[in-house]
Every structure is written in structure tokens, then in C-alpha cells.
Amino acid sequence: MNPLELGFMQRALVGCVVIAAVAPLVGSFIVQRGQSLVGDGMGHVAFAGVGVAFLIGADPVAGALAFTVLAGLLLVRMGRAGLAGDLALALIFYGGIAVGYLFSSRANAGQSRLVGLLFGSPLNLSWGQIRVIVALAAVVVVVTAALYPRLVALAFDEQAARVAGVPTDRIVLALTLMVALVVVGGMSSIGLLLISAMMVVPVAAAAQLSSSYRTTLLVASGIGAVSALVGLLASYYRDYAPASAIVLVALACYLLASAWRGLNRRWRPSISPR
Amino acid sequence: MLSEVAPRTSLPVLELDDVSFAYGRTPILRQVSLCLHEGEFVAVVGANGSGKTTLMKLALGLLRASGGRIRLFATEIGTFGDWGKVGYVPQRATAMSALPVSVEEVVQSGLAASTRLFRRRSPAQRERLEHVVDLLGLTPHRRSRISELSGGQQQRALIARALVTAPRLLIMDEPTAGVDADARGVLRDSLEHLVNVEGMAVVYVSHDPEAFAGLAHRVVEVDGGRVHTAGQDRDVLAEVT
Numbered sequence: 001m002n003p004l005e006l007g008f009m010q011r012a013l014v015g016c017v018v019i020a021a022v023a024p025l026v027g028s029f030i031v032q033r034g035q036s037l038v039g040d041g042m043g044h045v046a047f048a049g050v051g052v053a054f055l056i057g058a059d060p061v062a063g064a065l066a067f068t069v070l071a072g073l074l075l076v077r078m079g080r081a082g083l084a085g086d087l088a089l090a091l092i093f094y095g096g097i098a099v100g101y102l103f104s105s106r107a108n109a110g111q112s113r114l115v116g117l118l119f120g121s122p123l124n125l126s127w128g129q130i131r132v133i134v135a136l137a138a139v140v141v142v143v144t145a146a147l148y149p150r151l152v153a154l155a156f157d158e159q160a161a162r163v164a165g166v167p168t169d170r171i172v173l174a175l176t177l178m179v180a181l182v183v184v185g186g187m188s189s190i191g192l193l194l195i196s197a198m199m200v201v202p203v204a205a206a207a208q209l210s211s212s213y214r215t216t217l218l219v220a221s222g223i224g225a226v227s228a229l230v231g232l233l234a235s236y237y238r239d240y241a242p243a244s245a246i247v248l249v250a251l252a253c254y255l256l257a258s259a260w261r262g263l264n265r266r267w268r269p270s271i272s273p274r
Numbered sequence: 275m276l277s278e279v280a281p282r283t284s285l286p287v288l289e290l291d292d293v294s295f296a297y298g299r300t301p302i303l304r305q306v307s308l309c310l311h312e313g314e315f316v317a318v319v320g321a322n323g324s325g326k327t328t329l330m331k332l333a334l335g336l337l338r339a340s341g342g343r344i345r346l347f348a349t350e351i352g353t354f355g356d357w358g359k360v361g362y363v364p365q366r367a368t369a370m371s372a373l374p375v376s377v378e379e380v381v382q383s384g385l386a387a388s389t390r391l392f393r394r395r396s397p398a399q400r401e402r403l404e405h406v407v408d409l410l411g412l413t414p415h416r417r418s419r420i421s422e423l424s425g426g427q428q429q430r431a432l433i434a435r436a437l438v439t440a441p442r443l444l445i446m447d448e449p450t451a452g453v454d455a456d457a458r459g460v461l462r463d464s465l466e467h468l469v470n471v472e473g474m475a476v477v478y479v480s481h482d483p484e485a486f487a488g489l490a491h492r493v494v495e496v497d498g499g500r501v502h503t504a505g506q507d508r509d510v511l512a513e514v515t
Contacts (some may be wrong), residue, residue: 028373031372031373032371032372032373034372077362133500144389145392146392147391148384148512149383149385149386149389150386150387152379152382152383152386153383153384153386153387156371156380156383157364157380157383158381159336159362159364160362160364160384160432160435161383161387162292162335163334163335163357163360163362163484164334164357164358164362164383164384164386164387164439165355165357165358165387165388166386166387207372207373207374210374210376211374211376211417211418211419212375212376212378212379212417212419213375213376213379214379215371215373215374216374245512247475271404
């Protein structure tokens with residue numbers, strides 16, 4: 001049977017492809033700023049929000065969104081105060097996952113539901129969840145397009161950007177909030193622990209194939225979308241865990257791109273710049 | 275040669291009056307005063323850790339002074355908003371990038387603050403971009419990855435980024451560190467053009483007097499948290515040679 005004729009597969013494809021195409025847009029900026037693990041940490045914080053939502057009977061998406069946005073604001077304030085060191089971030093992020101599991105257990109959320117949120121359950125997406133994913137992704141795309149030159153300046157050299165008059169504090173805040181939106185958008189489809197991989201791995205793959213930042217960003221978005229498509233189809237035919245398959249396809253893209261670049265370097269005459 | 279003339283009739287672009295700065299309880303700069311006019315090239319020298327980079331960061335608003343006044347273009351630095359008038363060239367280490375970045379993108383990033391939302395650059399901005407890329411001899415490399423260029427070419431890309439807003443004040447931090455002799459020559463020619471033809475004021479931070487020989491109108495030395503005028507660059511060169 002053609003999987004594209006099945007309603008659950010259609011929803012899974014839309015939900016995964018949209019968020020996997022958008023995640024690298026944000027990821028390219030956090031990778032360039034040397035903050036590749038921020039998405040992972042935000043996933044931990046989002047889990048705390050989910051746990052609290054379960055406990056009070058609220059929507060898990062709303063809980064995750066509230067907690068990640070608050071964490072984003074806190075991180076930016078800590079950064080301004082010079083407190084956003086490695087240890088401080090670790091305390092917040094591990095505290096998040098501990099709180100999330102504690103509250104989820106108290107609320108009897110159920111192991112399968114928790115595993116679905118941590119590792120994704122795209123085959124169970126409803127059209128209502130798809131609408132949320134598309135809305136969050138649209139916000140990320142619009143903000144990225146609007147702020148692109150400022151985000152690029154910030155990512156290249158924050159001090160030079162500040163001297164040039166870029167309001168770096170506000171741009172850092174916007175970037176952090178976009179990370180939060182991607183994490184929440186990817187929560188139901190790719191999972192809180194794996195969505196950060198889609199912010200980083202397609203970017204790493206695209207960087208092997210591109211010579212400019214803009215191309216890297218666009219190619220990474222394409223690799224994200226293709227990884228979601230191929231990963232989901234593989235999971236349908238081979239009965240793999242869908243989110244894991246998506247991330248592994250993205251990793252395979254990285255390995256292929258690295259091999260391609262390596263071969264290209266060997267074949268190409270060496271450059272001796274003046 | 276620039277060092278023969280030190281213009282003083284023009285407006286001050288940078289003024290530091292009795293500026294002090296301390297990291298915690300450790301004083302770094304004590305009651306430092308410095309004034310720079312349009313078209314003036316001032317070299318700042320000093321040993322490593324003497325406070326010259328701190329002085330530069332104070333002038334750029336990246337650090338807040340614990341005492342004294344800093345004015346840019348006759349405006350208190352706290353309220354100064356016309357940052358397009360100020361160009362900053364950091365040390366070349368910042369040209370290292372985790373992701374591929376083309377020379378053109380690095381230069382364009384200097385326009386970020388003045389580019390409207392959704393990335394529409396004005397014809398004037400595009401023209402200025404072409405001008406600085408050409409001025410610094412980067413036209414053949416504009417689409418190249420910056421990480422694949424030589425140290426001198428990377429440095430020129432950072433200078434082009436600082437110049438793309440047509441600043442009136444250019445502050446450079448060790449711009450020739452790790453740069454070969456050919457690239458130094460191109461940089462000297464570019465700076466001579468900027469100061470002589472475009473009337474730009476330049477603050478050139480370096481521990482190497484050879485780097486600004488024949489260019490500086492004035493040389494100031496940062497030592498023991500204070501700034502001393504060391505004279506014209508030939509005097510300083512005479513001292514070290």
C-alpha cells in the first residue's frame with residue numbers, strides 16, 4: 001500500500017518535514033555561535049513544562065512553550081550578567097528533566113506517552129497538532145527572514161555586531177526564543193531529546209557542501225526535509241522508530257557530505273592564497 | 275607620508291577625559307585622557323596586558339568606564355547611537371568560522387544594523403559594498419570561503435566590513451598580527467587612502483611600531499594604567515631600533 005495514501009502517514013510527513021526543514025534555520029546560528037547543545041538543553045526544560053502541564057491538567061504544548069520561553073529569558077539575563085557558564089546551564093537543563101519526570105510520574109502520565117514526547121511519535125499526530133507545528137514553524141521562518149542580516153552579524157562576531165549598532169541583546173533573545181519554538185514544535189513529532197539533532201546535524205552536513213553561509217542555511221533546510229521524508233518512509237517499510245530513523249538519515253547525509261568533500265579536496269588542485 | 279601633518283582644526287571624533295577602569299578592585303586605566311580629530315591617525319602602543327585593548331573597548335562602548343567621560347562625535351557614549359560612524363576591526367582570530375562564510379557575507383554583515391527588516395539593501399549600501407571590496411583588493415575573492423584565504427586577505431575582509439558603513443572613525447586592534455609583508459603593504463596603502471583622501475580618523479592598536487611606521491600622526495603609549503604621548507611615529511621607531 002502506498003504510505004502517502006494513509007492519513008496517519010500524511011500527518012506524520014507534514015509534521016516532520018515542516019519542523020525538520022525549519023530546525024536547521026535556527027541551528028545554523030547556534031552552531032556558528034558555538035552553542036550547538038542549547039537545543040538539547042531547551043528540550044530538557046520543555047520536559048519540565050510538560051510534567052507541570054500533566055500535573056495540573058493543562059496542554060503539554062502550552063506547558064513546554066511557557067517553560068522554554070521562560071528559560072530563554074532567564075538564559076539571556078544570565079548571559080548579560082556573565083552567569084551563563086557551562087555549569088549554570090547544566091544545572092538548569094538537568095533540573096528541567098528531573099522536574100519533568102518527577103511531575104509526570106506524580107500525574108501518572110504513562111510511560112508510553114512520556115517516551116513519545118521524549119523520542120517523538122509522529123504516527124500519532126493529529127491535524128490539530130500539525131496546525132500548531134506549522135504555526136510555530138511559520139513564526140520561525142518569518143522572524144529569521146526579518147532579522148537575517150542581524151542574526152548573521154551576531155553569529156559571525158557579536159562584539160563587532162554590537163559596535164556596528166546591532167541590538168545584540170534583543171537579537172540573542174529572539175534567537176533563543178526561536179530555539180524554544182523549534183523544540184516545542186518538534187516535541188510531538190521528533191521528540192524533545194532528538195529535535196536538537198535536527199538543528200545541528202543537517203547544518204554540519206550542509207557545511208561540507210557549501211561555500212557561503214546563506215547556501216549552508218538553505219542546503220541544511222533541504223537536508224532536514226529530505227531526512228524527515230526518507231526516515232519516515234524507512235520507518236514505515238522497515239518498522240523502525242520514526243524519529244530515530246530521521247536523525248540517522250541526517251547523520252548518514254553528514255557522513256556522505258564529509259566523504260564528498262574529502263574526495264573533492266583530493267581531486268582539486270591545492271590553493272595557495274596570497 | 276602621513277606623519278608630517280597632524281590636523282587639529284577639525285572636530286574631535288573621540289574624546290576621553292580622565293577615564294578610569296578597573297576589573298573588580300584591580301585598576302587597569304587611571305585618569306586617561308585622549309582626543310582624536312577627523313583625519314588623524316593615532317597609534318596606541320604598549321606591552322601585553324598594559325590596557326590598550328581595554329582602552330579600545332571603552333572607546334567602542336564595549337566596556338563601561340568606572341570614572342571620567344567618553345564622547346564620540348561630541349556625544350556622550352551612553353547616548354551615542356550613530357554607530358555607522360564607527361568602524362571596528364578586531365584581531366584576525368575572529369575571522370575563524372564554524373560554518374562556511376564567504377568574503378562578501380562577512381563584509382555585508384557590517385551593514386546589518388542599517389539594513390531594513392526582510393533584508394532589503396539600498397542602492398547606496400550596495401554601491402558602498404562594491405567600493406570597499408574593490409578598495410581592499412577583494413573583488414576576485416568575494417565568493418570565496420574566508421577560511422580558505424590567507425591571513426592578510428582575511429584581515430582585509432574584516433577591514434572592509436568595518437568600512438562598509440563609511441565610518442568617520444576606524445578603531446583597529448592589532449590588524450597586522452600574523453599577516454605577511456605583502457598584505458601589510460596593501461593594508462598601508464588602504465589606510466593612507468582612508469586618512470588622506472576620505473579624512474577618516476584611525477586608532478591603530480599595536481605592539482609593533484613597524485606596523486604603523488610612516489602612517490601615524492601621533493603615537494601614544496599605555497603603560498602602568500596611564501597614557502603617555504610618545505611623539506610621532508619616527509621618534510618611537512628611533513627608540514626601538
